[in-house]
Amino acid sequence: MSEFFEVVRYREVLWNLVRRNLKVRYKNSVLGFAWSLLNPLMQIAVWYFVFKILLGRDEPNFMALLVTGFLPWLFFSQTVLDSTGCVTQEMALVKKAYFPRTILPLSALVSNLIHLGFAFIVLLGLFAAWRVDLTIHYLWVIPATLLVALFAYGLSAMLAAWSVFYADVKFIVSNLLGLWFFLTPVLYPLHHVLSGRIKTPDNWLEIFINEHLVALKKLFMLDPLTIAVEAYRSALLYGGENPIKVQIVPTMTKLEQAQALGMQEALRAEYPLTPYIVGAALIAVVTALVGQWVFQRKADYFAEQG
Amino acid sequence: MSVIEANDLWKLYRRPHVKARSVKEAMLQFLRGQRGYEEFYALQSVSFRVEPGEAVGIVGANGSGKSTMLGILARVLLPTRGSVRVDGRVCPLLELGTGFHPDLTGRENVFLNASLLGLGNRETADRYADIVDFAELHDFMDAPVKTYSTGMVVRLGFSVAVHMEPDVLLIDEVLGVGDEHFQHKSYQRLREFKLAGKTLFVVSHSLPAITRVCDRAIWLDRGRIVRDGDAQQVVAEYKAAVADWERSLAEAGARDAPGS
Numbered sequence: 001m002s003e004f005f006e007v008v009r010y011r012e013v014l015w016n017l018v019r020r021n022l023k024v025r026y027k028n029s030v031l032g033f034a035w036s037l038l039n040p041l042m043q044i045a046v047w048y049f050v051f052k053i054l055l056g057r058d059e060p061n062f063m064a065l066l067v068t069g070f071l072p073w074l075f076f077s078q079t080v081l082d083s084t085g086c087v088t089q090e091m092a093l094v095k096k097a098y099f100p101r102t103i104l105p106l107s108a109l110v111s112n113l114i115h116l117g118f119a120f121i122v123l124l125g126l127f128a129a130w131r132v133d134l135t136i137h138y139l140w141v142i143p144a145t146l147l148v149a150l151f152a153y154g155l156s157a158m159l160a161a162w163s164v165f166y167a168d169v170k171f172i173v174s175n176l177l178g179l180w181f182f183l184t185p186v187l188y189p190l191h192h193v194l195s196g197r198i199k200t201p202d203n204w205l206e207i208f209i210n211e212h213l214v215a216l217k218k219l220f221m222l223d224p225l226t227i228a229v230e231a232y233r234s235a236l237l238y239g240g241e242n243p244i245k246v247q248i249v250p251t252m253t254k255l256e257q258a259q260a261l262g263m264q265e266a267l268r269a270e271y272p273l274t275p276y277i278v279g280a281a282l283i284a285v286v287t288a289l290v291g292q293w294v295f296q297r298k299a300d301y302f303a304e305q306g
Numbered sequence: 307m308s309v310i311e312a313n314d315l316w317k318l319y320r321r322p323h324v325k326a327r328s329v330k331e332a333m334l335q336f337l338r339g340q341r342g343y344e345e346f347y348a349l350q351s352v353s354f355r356v357e358p359g360e361a362v363g364i365v366g367a368n369g370s371g372k373s374t375m376l377g378i379l380a381r382v383l384l385p386t387r388g389s390v391r392v393d394g395r396v397c398p399l400l401e402l403g404t405g406f407h408p409d410l411t412g413r414e415n416v417f418l419n420a421s422l423l424g425l426g427n428r429e430t431a432d433r434y435a436d437i438v439d440f441a442e443l444h445d446f447m448d449a450p451v452k453t454y455s456t457g458m459v460v461r462l463g464f465s466v467a468v469h470m471e472p473d474v475l476l477i478d479e480v481l482g483v484g485d486e487h488f489q490h491k492s493y494q495r496l497r498e499f500k501l502a503g504k505t506l507f508v509v510s511h512s513l514p515a516i517t518r519v520c521d522r523a524i525w526l527d528r529g530r531i532v533r534d535g536d537a538q539q540v541v542a543e544y545k546a547a548v549a550d551w552e553r554s555l556a557e558a559g560a561r562d563a564p565g566s
Contacts, residue, residue: 012427015427020418023409024409092404093422096380097397097422098381
């Protein structure tokens with residue numbers, strides 16, 4: 001608690017560090033700050049090329065699904081990625097001057113929140129181009145963002161502290177984030193995982209997955225990122241509706257359409273949203289608290305590290 | 307009323323042994339119950355008080371605990387045992403523009419650095435003109451710090467620190483920076499500091515710098531206080547001890563030398 005008041009007392013350091021982070025990220029680049037918007041746009045252009053053109057995915061609104069899902073993911077992954085350097089890059093100062101160390105991971109979080117804000121403006125621009133209507137449901141992105149922010153903060157505080165003592169942390173983090181990206185429904189719709197199973201399991205891992213399918217799917221739904229990505233979609237694209245949606249395309253026969261709707265109803269009944277949202281929120285809060293606890297315990301010894 | 311009060315300070319460090327080169331070795335070490343480190347005290351039962359307006363120099367060989375002591379006073383290190391009380395704002399004098407970001411301008415760095423040392427942006431704005439004046443960098447404040455020469459960076463860093471108006475200024479090996487002219491200004495500034503009743507704490511291997519600035523000196527040897535008293539006297543004793551030690555080394559060397 002005392003750390004909280006210290007952070008308040010040193011809040012101007014936080015703003016100054018955030019300003020510095022924003023200025024320095026795209027140093028020496030001609031386009032400068034525009035990159036925080038161009039980066040996600042270019043990533044999405046790559047996906048457009050791969051999925052729409054090479055693989056011929058033809059779900060309606062496919063690009064809109066990608067873009068909305070990508071925003072919270074980008075915020076999360078960038079925050080966690082930045083965390084491994086947020087203390088180690090300031091070691092010279094940490095060894096000499098006292099300031100509440102919590103400022104360091106916090107400034108990484110706030111910088112990335114601001115980037116998210118800018119990306120959001122671009123998204124609204126895209127929506128205007130696609131003639132998507134603005135609705136009151138858009139406000140749901142606020143609690144969804146808070147959910148990711150808490151979760152990301154907890155993980156980054158923990159990782160920031162550990163990476164002072166073990167350089168291995170940053171390599172592990174970047175690889176695990178690569179895996180986590182595919183475990184989050186950004187590139188595919190939620191129901192693919194919820195209704196899926198491995199058809200011909202032929203090694204121990206695939207057999208293990210099939211045996212524990214129910215538990216694993218529940219875990220997947222409890223991931224704060226799954227919830228946040230789907231909350232973004234629900235808020236921005238589905239007008240606040242249940243995001244477990246099976247696409248109905250006009251080329252389907254009547255029977256196929258009925259089957260798809262039946263599957264959607266079954267999945268919605270099997271995975272009621274409220275308990276999963278509450279569960280994910282709990283996970284995020286606990287992660288944030290544990291992360292802060294670990295960070296503060298380690299912070300006393302940062303300056304002793306060579 | 308003393309401004310610094312250190313009571314029975316101990317600081318335990320763990321010095322790692324030869325690092326385990328592989329996971330297997332680390333496991334074996336663990337299973338054999340070996341600890342991968344040895345423990346040593348960088349400070350042992352160090353106690354002292356400092357009154358306002360005093361300038362205290364710390365002398366001692368490498369590894370005698372000087373920087374550890376400064377770290378504890380700056381609140382970046384926790385003492386293993388004992389307690390320290392410092393009244394008022396402590397400000398470390400950062401060497402070579404520590405915490406300056408090369409891509410930010412001089413102005414931006416001043417504000418960032420001052421806030422890290424505990425000064426609000428508005429207070430920094432009030433002192434900004436003085437800081438620039440003292441560093442004599444008027445024409446460069448809007449250029450990125452990476453375009454500065456080493457001397458310019460040092461001057462700006464020094465200027466920020468002395469304009470923080472701390473109650474205790476901690477100086478670790480950063481006296482005598484800059485050219486002759488800037489050195490004169492720095493020493494002048496430190497004298498004004500003392501006269502204003504502020505406290506200086508100086509760690510340096512430069513004994514002339516210590517006797518020039520400090521009126522009191524503490525001599526540390528392997529974490530223990532050997533002498534604490536008048537700066538001239540303690541420095542003289544320390545010099546004599548080093549000379550003695552070097553003579554005994556030379557004699558031992560002469561004895562062991564081949565052909566003798």
